[in-house]
Amino acid sequence: MTPRRARVLGLVTIAVLAVLPWVLARHQLSILVDLLIFGLFAMSLDLIMGYTGMVSFGHAAYFGLGAYGSALLLIHFQPPVPVALLAGALLAGAVAVPVGWFSTRATGIYFAMLTLAFAQLLYTVAYKWRDLTGGSDGIAGVPKTTLFWGGPSLADPHAFYWLVAACLVVSLRACRALTRSPFGRALEAIRENERRFVSLGRDARPFKVVVFVIAALFAGLAGALFAPFRGFASPEVMFWVLSGQALMMVITGGIGTLVGPVIGAMVFLLIQEVLSSYTEHWMIFTGAIFVLMVIFLPGGLVGTARRWMEARG
Amino acid sequence: MSFLVEQLLNALALAGLLFLVSAGLSLVFGILRVVNFAHGVFYMLGAYLGFTAMAVSGQFWLSLLVVPPVVGVIGGLLERSTLRFIYRRPPIYQLLLTFGLALILEETVRVLYGPTAKPVDAPALLQGAVPILDTLYPRYRLFLVVAVGVGVRLFLARTRAGLVIRAVAQNSEMADCLGANVPRVRTLVFGAACALAGLGGVASAPMTTAYLGMGIGVIVDAFVVVVIGGLGSIGGSMAGSLIVGAAQTWGAFYLPETAMVIMYAVMGAILIFRPWGLFGEEE
Amino acid sequence: MKRREFLKSAVVSGGASLTVPAFLRRAYAQNAIKIGMPTVLSGGNAQYGIQAKRAAELFAKDVKARGGVLGRPVEFLYEDTASDPATAVRKAQKLVEKDGVKLLTGVVLSSEALAISAKCPEWKVLFMSTINGAGALTAKSFNRNFFRINTSGPMGARAVSLYLAEAPMKRFFALGSDYAWGRDSVGSFSKQIAAVKKHVVGKEFPPVGTKDFASYIAKIKQSKAEGCFLVLPGQDATIFLKQAHQFGLTREVKPIMEILELENMKAVGDAMAGTIGSSRYPFTVDTPRNRDFVTRFHALHNVYPDMFDGETYEGLEWLTQVIRKAGTADDIEKITEAWEDSTYEGLEGTFTMRKCDHQAVQPGFVVEAVKDPKYPHLIPKILATYPGDRVTPKCRTEEFA
Numbered sequence: 002m003t004p005r006r007a008r009v010l011g012l013v014t015i016a017v018l019a020v021l022p023w024v025l026a027r028h029q030l031s032i033l034v035d036l037l038i039f040g041l042f043a044m045s046l047d048l049i050m051g052y053t054g055m056v057s058f059g060h061a062a063y064f065g066l067g068a069y070g071s072a073l074l075l076i077h078f079q080p081p082v083p084v085a086l087l088a089g090a091l092l093a094g095a096v097a098v099p100v101g102w103f104s105t106r107a108t109g110i111y112f113a114m115l116t117l118a119f120a121q122l123l124y125t126v127a128y129k130w131r132d133l134t135g136g137s138d139g140i141a142g143v144p145k146t147t148l149f150w151g152g153p154s155l156a157d158p159h160a161f162y163w164l165v166a167a168c169l170v171v172s173l174r175a176c177r178a179l180t181r182s183p184f185g186r187a188l189e190a191i192r193e194n195e196r197r198f199v200s201l202g203r204d205a206r207p208f209k210v211v212v213f214v215i216a217a218l219f220a221g222l223a224g225a226l227f228a229p230f231r232g233f234a235s236p237e238v239m240f241w242v243l244s245g246q247a248l249m250m251v252i253t254g255g256i257g258t259l260v261g262p263v264i265g266a267m268v269f270l271l272i273q274e275v276l277s278s279y280t281e282h283w284m285i286f287t288g289a290i291f292v293l294m295v296i297f298l299p300g301g302l303v304g305t306a307r308r309w310m311e312a313r314g
Numbered sequence: 315m316s317f318l319v320e321q322l323l324n325a326l327a328l329a330g331l332l333f334l335v336s337a338g339l340s341l342v343f344g345i346l347r348v349v350n351f352a353h354g355v356f357y358m359l360g361a362y363l364g365f366t367a368m369a370v371s372g373q374f375w376l377s378l379l380v381v382p383p384v385v386g387v388i389g390g391l392l393e394r395s396t397l398r399f400i401y402r403r404p405p406i407y408q409l410l411l412t413f414g415l416a417l418i419l420e421e422t423v424r425v426l427y428g429p430t431a432k433p434v435d436a437p438a439l440l441q442g443a444v445p446i447l448d449t450l451y452p453r454y455r456l457f458l459v460v461a462v463g464v465g466v467r468l469f470l471a472r473t474r475a476g477l478v479i480r481a482v483a484q485n486s487e488m489a490d491c492l493g494a495n496v497p498r499v500r501t502l503v504f505g506a507a508c509a510l511a512g513l514g515g516v517a518s519a520p521m522t523t524a525y526l527g528m529g530i531g532v533i534v535d536a537f538v539v540v541v542i543g544g545l546g547s548i549g550g551s552m553a554g555s556l557i558v559g560a561a562q563t564w565g566a567f568y569l570p571e572t573a574m575v576i577m578y579a580v581m582g583a584i585l586i587f588r589p590w591g592l593f594g595e596e597e
Numbered sequence: 598m599k600r601r602e603f604l605k606s607a608v609v610s611g612g613a614s615l616t617v618p619a620f621l622r623r624a625y626a627q628n629a630i631k632i633g634m635p636t637v638l639s640g641g642n643a644q645y646g647i648q649a650k651r652a653a654e655l656f657a658k659d660v661k662a663r664g665g666v667l668g669r670p671v672e673f674l675y676e677d678t679a680s681d682p683a684t685a686v687r688k689a690q691k692l693v694e695k696d697g698v699k700l701l702t703g704v705v706l707s708s709e710a711l712a713i714s715a716k717c718p719e720w721k722v723l724f725m726s727t728i729n730g731a732g733a734l735t736a737k738s739f740n741r742n743f744f745r746i747n748t749s750g751p752m753g754a755r756a757v758s759l760y761l762a763e764a765p766m767k768r769f770f771a772l773g774s775d776y777a778w779g780r781d782s783v784g785s786f787s788k789q790i791a792a793v794k795k796h797v798v799g800k801e802f803p804p805v806g807t808k809d810f811a812s813y814i815a816k817i818k819q820s821k822a823e824g825c826f827l828v829l830p831g832q833d834a835t836i837f838l839k840q841a842h843q844f845g846l847t848r849e850v851k852p853i854m855e856i857l858e859l860e861n862m863k864a865v866g867d868a869m870a871g872t873i874g875s876s877r878y879p880f881t882v883d884t885p886r887n888r889d890f891v892t893r894f895h896a897l898h899n900v901y902p903d904m905f906d907g908e909t910y911e912g913l914e915w916l917t918q919v920i921r922k923a924g925t926a927d928d929i930e931k932i933t934e935a936w937e938d939s940t941y942e943g944l945e946g947t948f949t950m951r952k953c954d955h956q957a958v959q960p961g962f963v964v965e966a967v968k969d970p971k972y973p974h975l976i977p978k979i980l981a982t983y984p985g986d987r988v989t990p991k992c993r994t995e996e997f998a
Binding site: 317320321324327328421424429430431432433435436442443449450451452454455521522523525526527528531532562563564566567570571573574 | 639640641643644647775801802803804806807808809811812813815816818819831832835836839840843844845860863864865866
Binding site: 026027028029031032035128129131135136137138139141142156227231232233235237238274277278281282283284 | 638639643675676677679681682683686687690691693694695707708711712714715716719731733738775776777780805
């Protein structure tokens, strides 16, 4: 795709996002907000997976930290939502520093399992620290406060949608810029051939740790949006099942494309949403769709679409 | 004293079951380079088919003999019809595919058997408890410890298949060198691993009943076992099973507040010091 | 109706037992009173969602035979929450915003219930619990849109404690799953046992999903307790009881369950005979109304009703009684007012809806799992029945008078 075409496509997408609230029914807008939040989450995972080749199996932990951070802040102090977003993201990023530092000692499956181990540790903390987190019951009744002190309320579905859409678009642009910076190119060099990178006299690990932390920040942001939107945070948002689902979303959309995982998350959730209202045995059909998708759509939805467009010129 | 013996036996029984599952997982990774997320579901399938076999024949020993090959054949067929098309892709794709398979199988079992757990009785010979020193210990668990221990020992040390598996698992390139018919070797290995998981499932059913979700539960444990031991190493799986079995049993007893997380803590600690597992090699 | 049944049977014979798609359900009844059930229909907890659904199916049939409520048919909309609170809220919101549902019920997990309940005032809908045990729902987290028909966790623990106060046993071990229900019930039990000068000699909290209880069994043995109070969810309870029997524990220590379910009795088998516990609804209650219900339930589903089958049916019956009284199924303020302080003759006895915390006051049962040649599995035999005022906590608390 030419840069011009990409830019046009980007502008069209923003225009569509802007128009959608007036087109969609209320419940459709609710679902769209959900899709965008998980899209942001999947995109953050792609930053690690797609641009360094490291597969994290514990990414839900940072989503969860963001959710708990913002939920606790909103419920106890009712600050404007953006303050809670910042706090959630920073909490996730801060915890990711030591985890990233330890986990990047290993590679491949071992890296995945180390991130899983840390995520389960954090899950257990959320589960057992009942005084703070409410344990397995979680924290319910998280309010959607205002945009800034004395500013407009975000309880209106449209208002919250704008906030989420803006967060996604800005994050996407920021991540894109990051991957095109010298830092991003260094990451790709590590992914393609770590030995050569190291033999040039540079240390790969700081790069890996930094990208791990940045990905956690964005995952935390997604979680911090989730808590006021759904009104609660519970240990399930940190569980390995969600980490696994995030992997599925990234692969469904297309690894290393940033925008692919956003689409992947939407497709993944929509498939479940639609199928599960038709049949309680939706897992069979979801499973079959995954199997077929992996076999027939290598590179995920976006990867396949790109190849198709290139073939057609 | 008798108490320590009991705790030791508990850990060994759990380790035995874990080994049956994780050995197959490790084998499939070692030879096919596939992280098989559906592996646990074959364990569950074993337990449910064991229930059916028991209901039909009333013979525990018969179902122990018949069910694993059936599970193996199902596994082999699934490998032929799906996995074989994507061996060249990065491992993450195989994970997604096997995740899809796991969903399909899990829900199919529920459609067929319903949501209620299915009881499976141990054979009359192994019911009840025997006195060990001054405590009572279930005969069935004792049987598990002895049977798995002896079985593994015999299989690995004496049979040719054991030799081949050991060789192949230690060196994945061997699979390619086997030359003539790599696709067939893959199907056989995958099927054999599934059969092993199925065996674990039949064997565990009298201890835990056959229930939905047992596959997901065990696959996470088995991943941890395999990673602790080192991917592709059968010896590692054995060591990993013992470590996880001991951690879960003794952890629950001496450090009950850590029961939820002790397995992960042990794995994390081992990986921080040995990033490729106890018996694994740097990739 | 014909078309619906035809469709259903066609799909079933097609291999997958699909439920009827939502758009057809809407076409079927324009004017229906819609009751939304965001419940668990897949995975391990599905047994509870299935109970809620079975009760609703029988209830729908009964209402139809009586010509509906306020002249309107009643229609149930099921959604699968897959045991995940986030999904539960999403599905509930969909039922409210898309299908225009004003009444929600059938929620399975406490975490799901707490998350949904907190949203109900914003959505302007009522949430009737028939399954959720968490004490907080009618105490710390109470809101006026929430009604609890079922016996709560603290009430179950209370019934058991009242029974044990008079039993010869003196030393107890408490084993609760490591989550809110297990921890709260064990806490409540310990307090009440201490109040009658008996002893809880040990407490443990195995994680949910524990598959080997050997270490816990060893601890219970060491404690020399006479009874073991168990607060374990369905599958965990089945595994524990099975293993406790194999270790010979159940011969030395009496298992006492906070809830004694048919599901467990079916899965554990005869090894469970002699186990006692509280029951939120034992199908063996010997009243004409209940005998009739059990017969009709069995005729429709070919199984005997378990606890949540009974309580969900009672809830639905009461709800429609209130709707008739209020004269509306859409004005939730009127329904709330009509419900508060109202009474209802249920299958298991008389219910009163307490105005202050929307907890239904109802009798508490202690039962024993016994063998009966008339039934294919063990059944709950009622050992003791306690009046509602003795088993219900003080208003908006989890404490007892």
